[in-house]
Amino acid sequence: xxxxxxxxxxxxxxxxxxxxxxxxxxxSKKAVSQVATFxxxxxxxxxxxALGFRWILSGxxxxxxxxxxxxxxxxxxxxxxLIIMWQMKRPFVAAxxxxxxxxxxxxxxxxxxxxxxxxMPALQxxxxxxxISLAVISEGAFAVAFAVSVMYLVGKxxxxxPAKGSFAERFPSLDILDDINYRAISIGYPLFTxxxxxxxxxxxxxxWGTFWGWDPKEVGALIIWLFYTVYLHARFVKGWKGSKAxxxxxxxxxxxxxxxxxxxxxxxxHAYG
Amino acid sequence: xxxxxxxPERIWDLFSSIKLSIYLLIIxxxxxxxxxxxxxxxxxxxxxxxxxxxxxADRLDLYLKLGxxxxxxxxxxxxVIVLLVLNITVCTLNRTKRIFSSAFGVNYLDKPENIxxxxxxxxLKLKSQPDKVLDSAENLLKSSKYKxxxxxxxxxxxxxxxxxxxxxxxxxxxxxxxxxxxxGGIVQIKMGFRTDIWAGPGEKFTAPSRDFQVRIDDFRIEVxxxxxxxxxxxxxxxxxxxxxxxxxxxxxxxxxxxxxxxxYQANYRQSTNASKDILISVKGSDIDTVYxxxxxxxxxxxxxxxxxxxxxxxxxxxxxxxxxxxxxDRPDNPAVQIEFLKGDSLLSRAWSFQKFPDMHKxxxxxxxxxFISFNPSYETGLQIVYNPGAGVLWAGFILMTLGIMxxxxxxxxxxxxxxxxxxxxxxxxxxxxxxxSGKTSRNFEDEFKDxxxxxxxxx
Numbered sequence: 001x002x003x004x005x006x007x008x009x010x011x012x013x014x015x016x017x018x019x020x021x022x023x024x025x026x027x028s029k030k031a032v033s034q035v036a037t038f039x040x041x042x043x044x045x046x047x048x049x050a051l052g053f054r055w056i057l058s059g060x061x062x063x064x065x066x067x068x069x070x071x072x073x074x075x076x077x078x079x080x081x082l083i084i085m086w087q088m089k090r091p092f093v094a095a096x097x098x099x100x101x102x103x104x105x106x107x108x109x110x111x112x113x114x115x116x117x118x119x120m121p122a123l124q125x126x127x128x129x130x131x132i133s134l135a136v137i138s139e140g141a142f143a144v145a146f147a148v149s150v151m152y153l154v155g156k157x158x159x160x161x162p163a164k165g166s167f168a169e170r171f172p173s174l175d176i177l178d179d180i181n182y183r184a185i186s187i188g189y190p191l192f193t194x195x196x197x198x199x200x201x202x203x204x205x206x207x208w209g210t211f212w213g214w215d216p217k218e219v220g221a222l223i224i225w226l227f228y229t230v231y232l233h234a235r236f237v238k239g240w241k242g243s244k245a246x247x248x249x250x251x252x253x254x255x256x257x258x259x260x261x262x263x264x265x266x267x268x269x270h271a272y273g
Numbered sequence: 274x275x276x277x278x279x280x281p282e283r284i285w286d287l288f289s290s291i292k293l294s295i296y297l298l299i300i301x302x303x304x305x306x307x308x309x310x311x312x313x314x315x316x317x318x319x320x321x322x323x324x325x326x327x328x329x330a331d332r333l334d335l336y337l338k339l340g341x342x343x344x345x346x347x348x349x350x351x352x353v354i355v356l357l358v359l360n361i362t363v364c365t366l367n368r369t370k371r372i373f374s375s376a377f378g379v380n381y382l383d384k385p386e387n388i389x390x391x392x393x394x395x396x397l398k399l400k401s402q403p404d405k406v407l408d409s410a411e412n413l414l415k416s417s418k419y420k421x422x423x424x425x426x427x428x429x430x431x432x433x434x435x436x437x438x439x440x441x442x443x444x445x446x447x448x449x450x451x452x453x454x455x456x457g458g459i460v461q462i463k464m465g466f467r468t469d470i471w472a473g474p475g476e477k478f479t480a481p482s483r484d485f486q487v488r489i490d491d492f493r494i495e496v497x498x499x500x501x502x503x504x505x506x507x508x509x510x511x512x513x514x515x516x517x518x519x520x521x522x523x524x525x526x527x528x529x530x531x532x533x534x535x536x537y538q539a540n541y542r543q544s545t546n547a548s549k550d551i552l553i554s555v556k557g558s559d560i561d562t563v564y565x566x567x568x569x570x571x572x573x574x575x576x577x578x579x580x581x582x583x584x585x586x587x588x589x590x591x592x593x594x595x596x597x598x599x600x601x602d603r604p605d606n607p608a609v610q611i612e613f614l615k616g617d618s619l620l621s622r623a624w625s626f627q628k629f630p631d632m633h634k635x636x637x638x639x640x641x642x643x644f645i646s647f648n649p650s651y652e653t654g655l656q657i658v659y660n661p662g663a664g665v666l667w668a669g670f671i672l673m674t675l676g677i678m679x680x681x682x683x684x685x686x687x688x689x690x691x692x693x694x695x696x697x698x699x700x701x702x703x704x705x706x707x708x709x710s711g712k713t714s715r716n717f718e719d720e721f722k723d724x725x726x727x728x729x730x731x732x
Contacts, residue, residue, distance in 0.1 A: 118501040121525035179715065190677045198670050207526050209467060209537040209658040211666060212458075214345045216312070219305050226302040230295055237291045 003057060004113055006050035007071065011105045013043030014078075017098035037085075040098050044078050047105075051075060058115045063132035064123060067111035070260070074104035076140025081147060084180055088172060100147045107257075127203035134195020139256050141188030142228075145181050146253035149246035152177040156243060178242055181249055182235070189228050196221050220259035227252050288363035297357045304353060308344035315342045358455045365448045375685075376441035379422045381431035382689045385705040393708035393721045398701050401731055403430055403692045406702050409731040410690055413724060419688065432690040440683030440711055446676025453669030460662030467659075471652045473544050477512065481657060483532050486512040490520075492653045494541065505541050507653045533659060540654030543588050543604055550648035551583055551609060553625075557640040574640055578616045581642065585610040588649075590626065597624070609644045685711035688724070704728065 017039035024032045051071065054062050062068035081097035119128070155171050200218070201211040212218060231248040234240040240248070278286070287293060315324070315336075324333055324342070340347025388394040399406060407430050411421050419434035468481050477488035490508040497503045506524040510517045511531050521529040528537040551566045560575045566583050573580040587599040590608035600606075607627040613620045623633050625644035634641055660666075688708045695701040706725070710717035 118497050118499065118503055120502070121504050124504070125526040127526075186681050190681045193677055194674050198674060202670065203526075205660075205663075206528070207537075208539065209528070209535065209656045211461075214312075216309050219309055223302050223305050226298050226305070230298045230302075233291055233295050233298070237295070 003050045003054035003115075006046050006053060007105075007109075007113075010043045010045075010047035010050055011102070011109065013039050013046060014098050014101040014105060017043060018102045021098055036098065040078075040101065041082070043098075043101065044075075044082065047075050047078065047101075054115065058117055060119055061129050061133065063128065063136070064116045064119055065112070065114070066260070066263070067108055067113045069132070069136060070104060070108035070111060072136045073139050073143065074101055074108060076137050077101065077104060077143035077147070080140055080144035080184065084144070084148070088176065096147045096151050100143060104143065107261075122207050125203060125206065127199060127206065131195060131199040131203050134191050134199060138188045138191035138195055139260075141184050141191065142249070142253045142256050145184035145188065145249040148177050148180045148184060149249040152181065152246040153243065153250075174242070178245060181245055182241075185228065185231065185249065189232065192221075192225060192228070197225060217259070217263050220262060224252065224255050224259060227255055285363060285367075288360050289367040291364065294357070294360050294364065297353060297360060301353050301357060304344075304350055308350060311341055311344045317342075354455070358452055361448050362452055365445060365452075369445065372441055372445050376438040379433050379435075381424055381433050382691055382705070382707060385691055385703075388689075388705050388707040391707035391709055393710075393718060395706050395725045397704040397706075397725070397729060398695070399704060399729070399731055400700055401702050403694055403702050406692050406704060406728070406731055407432065410692070410704075410728060413727050414688065417720070419686070428693060430690075430692040432688075432692065434688040434690075436686045437683050438685050440679050440685045443676045443678070443680030443683060446672045447680055448676075450669045450672030450674075450676055453665050453672060457662035457665035457669055460665060461660055464661045465659050468657050469539070470655045470657060471542070472655070473650055473652045480532065480534055482659070483534065484513070485518070485532055487536065488512060489653055492541065492651050494651065505538065505653075507538055507655070509536065533661075535658045535660070537656040537658065538653065539656040541651050542654065544650045544652045549650060550646075551586070552645040552647065553581070553583065553609070553611065554643040554645055555581070555640050556643070560640070563645065577639075579620075579640060580614050581640075582612045582614075583609050584612050584622065586647065590624065604649060607644070607647065609647075611642050611644075613638075613640070613642070684714055684717070686714075686717055686720070688721070 017036045020032060020036035020039060024036060051062055054068070058064070062072055078097060078101045081100065085097070151172070152174060155174050155177060158171065200221070204213065205211045227248075231240070231245070231252065234248075235245060277283070321342075324336075328336070336342065340349065344350055382388065385396070388396070407423065410432060411423075414421055414434040417436070419436045422433045424431040424433075466481065470478055472478055472489050474489050474492050477486050479486050488510045490510055492507050493505065494502060495504040495506070504524055506522055508522050509520065509529055511519040519529075519531055523529045523536060523538045525538050528535045530536075549567060551568070552563050553566055554561070554563045555574055557574070559577075562575075564572050566572060568583055568586060571580055571582045586607070586609050587597070588607055589600040589603055589605045591598055591600040591606070608624045610622060610624050612622050621635075621638075623642075625642050626632055627644045627646065630643045630645075686708070687710075688706065691703075691705040693703050695703055706728075708717065708721040708724075
């Protein structure tokens with residue numbers, strides 16, 4: 001029994017939650033959505049156990065390879081959506097949470113899962129924990145913004161006067177979704193700036209003597225940062241809200257994933273596998 | 274009549290616009306994607322010589338001029354960055370006065386109608402006296418940590434309450450920080466340097482552009498119980514006029530600073546001077562011994578006139594036709610070249626392979642040599658950096674970090690009140706209120722609603 005067992009259990013719970021929610025679209029029975037929500041929560045519990053177990057087994061935070069990173073990012077996204085679900089008191093949000101969890105975990109599942117008990121010398125630094133934890137939380141926040149933006153666009157297409165008790169009636173208001181989108185970016189963007197970029201640069205200067213090496217991953221992070229910077233300035237100057245903001249969040253997160261997987265192909269200092 | 278502003282002013286206005294920032298940011302993002310692509314098709318680790326062979330001269334020349342091999346230092350990339358920095362600078366300079374007066378200034382609403390400019394507003398009619406209402410309002414707001422200012426004018430009481438105004442400096446600090454990063458970067462590129470040095474234990478070198486020397490006292494590789502590399506470290510001594518002035522152990526993530534330079538433990542490799550403890554077994558009809566040799570040390574075999582000497586060591590022996598070389602500095606195929614002499618005449622010079630001991634065995638030869646083992650010696654790879662821009666860069670990082678935290682999480686909140694008697698003999702007090710927060714904040718809307726509710730219960 002190792003941490004991967006718990007990873008698969010969590011994955012199955014998320015998947016079941018995802019399946020049951022698709023049933024919910026058809027049957028709109030409250031009981032159905034409750035089962036799905038509990039399944040998602042169960043998934044989260046096992047996911048937490050999986051990560052904790054891995055931390056203990058490897059002797060370091062689960063940040064040392066792409067599998068671990070993606071795993072933690074999925075966990076942060078689920079946590080973010082659970083918080084929103086709890087604050088809004090709408091279990092319904094879990095309907096969009098489980099596909100996100102399932103997809104991110106699925107992506108993680110494709111990556112090599114070996115435990116690196118020995119961190120290479122360059123990773124043995126407090127900045128390892130600072131840089132990567134802040135980066136993964138920020139990208140989890142971007143994932144939450146993505147999920148909420150998809151909800152927004154779906155919501156926009158729905159009947160503005162839905163039948164009582166229907167799926168559409170339980171949908172959160174578009175205003176609230178737009179607000180959550182902005183708030184998720186308000187958490188993600190500062191953490192990304194400070195964690196991915198600034199802390200990354202400081203760590204690079206301590207390990208490699210240079211603050212910025214223009215390697216593909218660094219430039220990829222810069223591009224993501226530039227994109228969200230445009231979003232924030234456009235929101236401020238041109239009042240970009242609603243659908244425009246939703247699309248920006250969706251594209252931004254797609255870029256985040258692209259940069260992450262692009263790393264597998266492009267190599268450079270960050271090609272840790 | 275020409276109503277257009279003079280050109281310098283129009284340029285200033287252009288550079289003061291956030292719309293320009295948005296365009297420049299998008300352009301920079303697109304150029305960065307293009308640059309990543311260029312670095313994939315022209316990888317930086319491939320030497321120019323390779324392209325000189327592959328591309329026609331005029332095309333190569335064009336690519337060089339366009340900066341295709343070094344996109345991040347190309348004219349097109351740098352100019353966008355410069356424009357962006359100018360844009361940030363002008364935007365900030367243009368808005369500084371407004372930001373500071375907004376953050377720390379005191380202002381009042383002139384007339385009750387002014388509240389209509391604000392999304393958060395209310396008006397109340399209370400059975401009380403103006404001063405009592407003022408007291409209650411002040412107490413309510415002060416208990417929520419607002420700073421309150423009051424002005425009495427024309428039988429009206431004007432009140433201004435403000436909280437966390439310094440949060441408005443967040444964006445100002447972030448942008449200033451960015452400009453500092455740019456300046457620090459320029460200083461580093463123009464005045465700084467970075468060199469690599471390889472040296473083995475006991476060796477010393479003169480620090481670049483400096484008078485002192487650095488000696489490698491020892492180099493160690495630490496391995497965990499699974500044989501994986503845990504750490505590699507170096508003991509360094511700094512020598513001035515041949516006297517040790519500083520000693521420090523360096524490892525990855527823990528460099529040494531001296532004389533304005535920083536010495537980083539970057540790398541290591543196996544040295545080709547595997548000069549210690551090369552064990553060679555010599556077998557013949559009369560002898561079967563192991564000799565502990567080093568490079569270029571001659572050993573006579575027993576009492577005979579034969580002798581041998583280890584000439585070279587290669588960690589990763591490869592042969593390409595007649596050319597012999599080491600494919601890497603990893604000990605993947607360790608080999609030594611042994612010179613075999615009878616008296617003064619050369620009998621053979623052959624390679625012996627640690628992993629393939631029976632290769633080249635010559636049954637007719639009086640003696641056969643086997644390369645058994647050796648003690649690898651290592652060289653440490655140090656990176657020496659002079660970064661005169663480091664201070665400016667750190668200032669930039671700190672300002673950006675603090676600025677961005679303030680910009681997103683410290684929200685400036687302001688509330689204005691106009692309190693007056695309805696008329697001379699009325700027991701009623703009219704209250705007009707407006708509120709504004711730095712970022713449209715749901716929290717503030719709720720706070721404002723609560724304030725109205727609390728004010729209503731004033732007696």
